[in-house]
Amino acid sequence: xxxxxxxxxxxxxxxxxxxxxxxxxxxxxxxxxxxxxxxxxxxxxxxxxxxxxxxxxxxxxxxxxxxxxxxxxxxxxxxxxxxxxxxxxxxxxxxxxxxxxxxxxxxxxxxxxxxxxxxxxxxxxxxxxxxxxxxxxxxxxxxxxxxxxxxxxxxxxxxxxxxxxxxxxxxxxxxxxxxxxxxxxxxxxxxxxxxxxxxxxxxxxxxxxxxxxxxxxxxxxxxxxxxxxxxxxxxxxxxxxxxxxxxxxxxxxxxxxxxxxxxxxxxxxxxxxxxxxxxxxxxxxxxxxxxxxxxxxxxxxxxxxxxxxxxxxxxxxxxxxxxxxxxxxxxxxxxxxxxxxxxxxxxxxxxxxxxxxxxxxxxxxxxxxxxxxxxxxxxxxxxxxxxxxxxxxxxxxxxxxx
Amino acid sequence: xxxxxxxxxxxxxxxxxxxxxxxxxxxxxxxxxxxxxxxxxxxxxxxxxxxxxxxxxxxxxxxxxxxxxxxxxxxxxxxxxxxxxxxxxxxxxxxxxxxxxxxxxxxxxxxxxxxxxxxxxxxxxxxxxxxxxxxxxxxxxxxxxxxxxxxxxxxxxxxxxxxxxxxxxxxxxxxxxxxxxxxxxxxxxxxxxxxxxxxxxxxxxxxxxxxxxxxxxxxxxxxxxxxxxxxxxxxxxxxxxxxxxxxxxxxxxxxxxxxxxxxxxxxxxxxxxxxxxxxxxxxxxxxxxxxxxxxxxxxxxxxxxxxxxxxxxxxxxxxxxxxxxxxxxxxxxxxxxxxxxxxxxxxxxxxxxxxxxxxxxxxxxxxxxxxxxxxxxxxxxxxxxxxxxxxxxxxxxxxxxx
Numbered sequence: 001x002x003x004x005x006x007x008x009x010x011x012x013x014x015x016x017x018x019x020x021x022x023x024x025x026x027x028x029x030x031x032x033x034x035x036x037x038x039x040x041x042x043x044x045x046x047x048x049x050x051x052x053x054x055x056x057x058x059x060x061x062x063x064x065x066x067x068x069x070x071x072x073x074x075x076x077x078x079x080x081x082x083x084x085x086x087x088x089x090x091x092x093x094x095x096x097x098x099x100x101x102x103x104x105x106x107x108x109x110x111x112x113x114x115x116x117x118x119x120x121x122x123x124x125x126x127x128x129x130x131x132x133x134x135x136x137x138x139x140x141x142x143x144x145x146x147x148x149x150x151x152x153x154x155x156x157x158x159x160x161x162x163x164x165x166x167x168x169x170x171x172x173x174x175x176x177x178x179x180x181x182x183x184x185x186x187x188x189x190x191x192x193x194x195x196x197x198x199x200x201x202x203x204x205x206x207x208x209x210x211x212x213x214x215x216x217x218x219x220x221x222x223x224x225x226x227x228x229x230x231x232x233x234x235x236x237x238x239x240x241x242x243x244x245x246x247x248x249x250x251x252x253x254x255x256x257x258x259x260x261x262x263x264x265x266x267x268x269x270x271x272x273x274x275x276x277x278x279x280x281x282x283x284x285x286x287x288x289x290x291x292x293x294x295x296x297x298x299x300x301x302x303x304x305x306x307x308x309x310x311x312x313x314x315x316x317x318x319x320x321x322x323x324x325x326x327x328x329x330x331x332x333x334x335x336x337x338x339x340x341x342x343x344x345x346x347x348x349x350x351x352x353x354x355x356x357x358x359x360x361x362x363x364x365x366x367x368x369x370x371x372x373x374x375x376x377x378x379x380x381x382x383x384x385x386x387x388x389x390x391x392x393x394x395x396x397x398x399x400x401x402x
Numbered sequence: 403x404x405x406x407x408x409x410x411x412x413x414x415x416x417x418x419x420x421x422x423x424x425x426x427x428x429x430x431x432x433x434x435x436x437x438x439x440x441x442x443x444x445x446x447x448x449x450x451x452x453x454x455x456x457x458x459x460x461x462x463x464x465x466x467x468x469x470x471x472x473x474x475x476x477x478x479x480x481x482x483x484x485x486x487x488x489x490x491x492x493x494x495x496x497x498x499x500x501x502x503x504x505x506x507x508x509x510x511x512x513x514x515x516x517x518x519x520x521x522x523x524x525x526x527x528x529x530x531x532x533x534x535x536x537x538x539x540x541x542x543x544x545x546x547x548x549x550x551x552x553x554x555x556x557x558x559x560x561x562x563x564x565x566x567x568x569x570x571x572x573x574x575x576x577x578x579x580x581x582x583x584x585x586x587x588x589x590x591x592x593x594x595x596x597x598x599x600x601x602x603x604x605x606x607x608x609x610x611x612x613x614x615x616x617x618x619x620x621x622x623x624x625x626x627x628x629x630x631x632x633x634x635x636x637x638x639x640x641x642x643x644x645x646x647x648x649x650x651x652x653x654x655x656x657x658x659x660x661x662x663x664x665x666x667x668x669x670x671x672x673x674x675x676x677x678x679x680x681x682x683x684x685x686x687x688x689x690x691x692x693x694x695x696x697x698x699x700x701x702x703x704x705x706x707x708x709x710x711x712x713x714x715x716x717x718x719x720x721x722x723x724x725x726x727x728x729x730x731x732x733x734x735x736x737x738x739x740x741x742x743x744x745x746x747x748x749x750x751x752x753x754x755x756x757x758x759x760x761x762x763x764x765x766x767x768x769x770x771x772x773x774x775x776x777x778x779x780x781x782x783x784x785x786x787x788x789x790x791x792x793x794x795x796x797x798x799x800x801x802x803x804x
Contacts, residue, residue, distance in 0.1 A: 028763055032454065036763070057779075061802055062407060063787040064794035068803035081803070082407060088804035108804075228804055346801060348794040349763045350779075370779075374766055380781035 006078065006388040006397065012243045015329035015394040018280070018290045021076065022316060023069070024298030024339025026351040026370060030306050037301070037309045037341060038352060039369035043317040045324070046333060046354070046368040053331075053356035055365035056378025058386060060337045066348045069298075072336035073258045077238060077291070078387030086261075087173060087230025092163045095257030096155055100232050105171035105200070108228035109154075109162040110179060111136065111221035118186045118223075123179070125221040128160040136221055137162055144210045150203050157253065164226060166207070171231060172197035175204055179225035187225055237263025238289065242391060247283050249276045250293035259291060273315065277322050284326055292323075301339030309341050330357040330394045332386065333368070350380055357393040408480070408790040408799065414645040417731040417796040420682070420692045423478065424718060425471070426700030427737025428753040428772065430744050432708050439699075439708060439743060440754060441771035443715040447722040448735060448756070448770040455733075455758030457767035458780025460788060462739045468750045471700075474738035475660045479640060479693070480789030488663075489575060489632025494565045497659030498557055502634050507573035507602070510630035511556075511564040512581060513538065513623035520588045520625075525581070527623040530562040538623055539564055546612045552605050559655065566628060568609070573633060574599035577606055581627035589627055639665025640691065644793060649685050651678045652695035661693060675717065679724050686728055694725075703741030711743050732759040732796045734788065735770070752782055759795040 027037035034040075060067040061081045070091055071081035089106030100106075111133065113122040137154040144152055153165040174193040180186075190204035208226070215222050238246045240263070248259030249267040256266055265287065267279040276292055284290075294316055300309035323331065334353035337346050352373040354365075363377030374380075378389070391397050429439035436442075462469040463483045472493050473483035491508030502508075513535060515524040539556040546554055555567040576595040582588075592606035610628070617624050640648045642665070650661030651669040658668055667689065669681040678694055686692075696718055702711035725733065736755035739748050754775040756767075765779030776782075780791070793799050 028761070033764075057781070062790070063783060064408065064790035064792075064799060065411065066794065066799065066801045068801055071803035085803050091804065343761070347761075348791075348799070370763060371766055374777060374779055374781075380783075 005400070006391065007241050009397045009400055010241070010243045010391065011396060011398045013395055014288065015396065016284070016288050016290070016326075017244075017330040017390050017394050018292065018323060018326070018328040018332065019076065019390070020292050020294070020316075020323060020331065020333045022294045022297040022313065022333070022335050024301045024337060024346065025313075025335025026338025026340070026347070026349050027301065027309065028340035028342050028347075028349065030342055036370050037306060038313055039371065041310045041313040041317065043313060043368060045317045045320040047366070049320070049324075049331070049333065049356045050354045050368035050372065051366045052360070052362070053354050054360045054363050054378055055352065055354045055368070055373045055376025057350035057370070057373050057376070057380040058334060058353050058383040059350050059380065060383045062382075064348050066346050067337050068346070069254060069336060070258065072383070073255065075383035076334075076336055076386065077262055078242065078384055079235070079262070080384055084235070086233060088228025089163065090230035090233065090261070091254050091257040092157065092228070093165065093257070094260045095253030095255075096157065096163055097260065098153075098155060098163065098165065101167065102232055103167070103170050104232045105166040105173060106230050106232070107164040107226045109164045110225045111160045111162065112187075112223045112225050113220045114186070114223040120180065120183045120185060120187065120223065120225075122220070123181075123183060123225065124160040128221050130156065130158050132221065133157070133160065133162060136215070136218065140211060140214055143214050144207070146203065146206055146210070148203070152207055160221070162224075164224075166203065169203075171203075172200040173229040173231050175201050175229055177227040177229070178208060179227040187223055190226070235261050235263070239263055242387070243396070244289040245287045246289035246291065247287040248291045248293070249279045250291065251276070252293070252295050255293045255295075264291060273319055277319055280323065281326065297335065298339045301341050302344060304341050304344035306341035330355065330390050332390055334386070351383070353378065353386065355389060355393060359393045359395070407802065408793065409643050411799045411802055412643070412645045412793065413798060413800045415797055416690065417798065418686070418690050418692070418728075419646075419732040419792050419796050420694065420725060420728070420730040420734065421478065421792070422694050422696070422718075422725060422733065422735045424696045424699040424715065424735070424737050426703045426739060426741025426748065427715075428740025428742070428749070428751050429703065429711065430742035430749070430751065432744055438772050439703070439711045440715055441773065443712045443719065445715060445719040445770060447719045447726070449768070451722070451726075451733065451735065451758045452756045452770035452774065453768045454762070454764070455756050456762045456765050456780050457754070457756045457770070457775045457778025459752035459772070459775050459778070459782045460736060460755050460785040461752050461782065462785045464784075466750050468748050469739050470748070471656060471738055472660065474785070475657065477785035478736075478738055478788065479664055480644065480786060481637070481664070482786055486637070488635060490630025491565065492632035492635065492663070493656050493659045494559065494630070495567065495659070496662045497655030497657075498559065498565055499662065500555075500557060500565065500567065503569065504634055505569070505572050506634045507568040507575060508632050508634070509566040509628045511566045512627045513562045513564065514589075514625045514627050515622045516588070516625040522582065522585045522587060522589065522625065522627075524622070525583075525585060525627065526562040530623050532558065532560050534623065535559070535562065535564060538617070538620065542613060542616055545616050546609070548605065548608055548612070550605070554609055562623070564626075568605065571605075573605075574602040575631040575633050577603050577631055579629040579631070580610060581629040589625055592628070637663050637665070641665055644789070645798070646691040647689045648691035648693065649689040650693045650695070651681045652693065653678070654695070654697050657695045657697075666693065675721055679721055682725065683728065699737065700741045703743050704746060706743050706746035708743035732757065732792050734792055736788070753785070755780065755788065757791060757795060761795045761797070
């Protein structure tokens with residue numbers, strides 16, 4: 001495997017690498033003959049970097065495959081996104097900094113509303129207030145005791161979201177999700193999907209039955225839907241694999257979770273891009289790899305707001321000189337996947353990337369945009385290969401063979 | 403494997419995909435500084451589609467590998483051309499709609515002429531008349547009885563070609579071909595190539611001996627040469643893998659055979675591109691994937707007729723508006739491989755491709771040609787990845803991971 005060869009060639013030095021990740025960066029034109037969000041944006045600083053550096057287009061998982069943020073970020077950090085595909089529950093647990101242990105089963109939960117017949121009328125319980133969520137989780141934690149030594153944990157997240165954990169046995173994740181992913185249906189039964197999962201399914205039935213009892217008096221959050229089951233899994237860290245001392249600067253739990261799973265140090269809480277860059281400056285001496293995550297490009301894409309996504313890109317461009325002022329040895333600017341505003345969601349289109357370093361070979365791209373990146377020297381390549389290229393440009397890889 | 407991941411992400415909808423395949427489309431200039439057949443052709447309709455859509459270059463099997471039509475078509479339909487490489491005998495059997503059964507051994511046969519010493523003087527028996535071929539096959543069928551319960555079938559194809567089938571046992575395909583592929587040599591012995599093939603080789607020797615006896619009085623077709631041995635093999639259908647209801651519109655047996663092996667429905671017999679497009683229009687409501695095969699680009703290339711190949715491309719371009727008028731959600735125009743007229747045969751050069759869909763990302767290609775496709779947004783990619791891209795652009799693939 002390509003990544004394994006890279007691992008064997010790693011050599012340490014004090015060169016610094018910054019990955020500036022604009023989530024969902026890639027886009028599409030609003031109409032025939034138009035420009036993408038990135039092409040439309042006025043980005044003199046990114047364009048200058050693109051002209052100096054090497055550009056290309058990244059496929060997060062494979063041709064035609066639309067990735068979730070999990071697989072896409074694993075690929076960005078040099079981890080094969082198929083091999084390291086993990087359930088959402090594990091990412092939630094890591095994002096919440098839940099003290100994970102071998103054997104645990106993690107589940108993503110949504111509080112939901114069901115009618116008198118038990119049919120789901122709102123999968124998000126009216127986007128429940130976070131305080132209410134916290135109160136209900138406390139109630140579940142107090143009242144629910146499972147038989148046969150199994151412990152359940154109920155950890156609130158924002159709004160209607162929560163993490164449910166089972167501990168005290170060797171659980172199996174091959175259980176049907178109880179979230180039917182749409183309204184008009186009752187929650188599904190957590191039946192076993194393989195014979196090995198029979199024991200876990202029995203515990204899950206006990207759990208869902210007792211949760212139902214506790215929730216029945218709630219007004220809106222009178223049901224809970226489970227999905228994204230995942231067992232605990234230990235990942236080889238970026239320190240182990242690449243000899244890096246990585247710092248993650250991200251404000252959303254899921255991205256923090258991925259960073260934790262890969263052994264990154266997390267910067268103190270940040271909310272705005274300005275705060276994120278401040279955190280980068282403050283922590284610059286102590287690390288040699290920096291993952292700086294900008295969520296808003298994706299959010300505006302998801303919301304279908306073309307002009308707003310353009311503005312976010314322009315804002316980041318305006319902040320770029322502060323990043324460049326640190327003189328990183330390698331500066332990579334890219335996204336984890338495309339989120340074209342016209343599709344209001346993730347897509348399979350490749351993601352523009354620029355890599356700026358003193359060791360870059362110049363190419364034909366003179367601005368940063370999807371079309372310009374076609375003429376980039378990196379060509380079109382799997383996203384999981386990007387980290388190896390960054391290490392190479394930072395002099396962190398030895399020669400292969402004599 | 404990438405293709406297996408695609409399979410898992412398939413979701414059905416009523417979007418329609420057309421694959422317009424100009425066999426052997428890719429070409430080469432006739433002389434230094436010249437244009438390829440596709441570049442030379444006046445193709446305003448293809449150029450318009452290329453400008454609107456996304457272009458690229460496909461490698462049918464791998465860098466430098468010249469594919470036969472079998473592997474190239476498997477790749478077009480998303481089947482790994484190395485994993486699914488099958489003997490020509492099986493393709494012939496499928497093309498003739500021979501009722502195949504488990505255990506059968508299929509062989510491609512050529513009637514040939516040998517001299518008094520048994521040396522081949524013509525590998526095609528003077529391109530035997532098809533009626534004569536039919537008469538000889540009837541004679542072989544009547545006169546040849548094999549021992550130990552093995553049945554042999556002799557099925558005429560066009561001119562000097564036939565299909566020979568062994569049934570009634572578990573045969574082994576690892577037997578030497580008896581066709582030496584050139585004149586001046588006698589037919590070869592069907593010796594076993596592995597110890598496991600010993601029993602089959604004995605039956606093959608009985609078969610070739612008895613065929614020789616029957617044919618010895620023939621004037622021109624006094625020998626038969628066997629090659630392309632293949633055992634029966636069941637393929638996962640395009641319906642099973644991709645949830646498609648595919649229709650094949652092709653006039654040559656081999657392409658029909660591949661379509662049958664992959665579970666496509668075959669349109670009624672068609673002979674001209676006009677009839678093929680008529681068949682497309684007639685069957686449009688009942689299917690969601692259409693394989694429209696144009697043979698003549700390849701034939702003119704094989705014959706070394708540059709100007710004639712250009713004319714075929716121009717003719718298809720003129721018919722293109724009738725295809726576009728159906729408003730397919732995804733329209734792909736490409737070839738299965740390159741057949742440059744200057745080489746009078748298949749070649750390893752990548753094949754230009756255009757993919758037009760509302761969900762396309764525009765690129766730098768504004769005309770359809772080999773050079774323009776270098777600036778296409780698809781880049782250069784394995785042909786087997788094309789179908790996944792078509793599915794993605796038609797909204798037929800779910801997101802991978804959370």
